[in-house]
Amino acid sequence: QVRLVESGGGLVQAGGSLRLSCAASGNAFSIDIMAWYRQAPGKQRELVAKITSDGNANSADAVKGRFTISRDDANNTTYLQMNSLKPEDTAVYYCTVVLTDGAPYWGQGTQVTVSS
Secondary structure, three states: OEEEEEEOOEEEEOOOOEEEEEEEEEOHHHEEEEEEEEEOOOOOOEEEEEEOOOOOEEEOHHHOOOEEEEEEOOOOEEEEEEOOOOHHHOEEEEEEEEEOOOOEEEOOOEEEEEEO
16 A cells, blocks of 8 residues: 655646645556646546656656656655746645556545646
């Protein structure tokens, strides 16, 4: 079992920045992929960015050049640095990890609201 605790969400004006954190505990030593998804009202959950255990990162076209995912394996934590935020980035952001055995775990979500 892995428990994920997200933090860093909130209300920000367009053009501002936020940094989301997600700390994993429990069976966290076997984490392979760490990722962030988001779900806006009335829309499907979508992948924002992911990073593998060897540091290979990629992100969705909608956030390329603005969002950066990183991970600190010593502390079993992943971060999502979000710059130049837009109102369309408003969503609940979810952290997820996939263990080396393929098992996925999800955080409870953190609200990000960008005002225009």
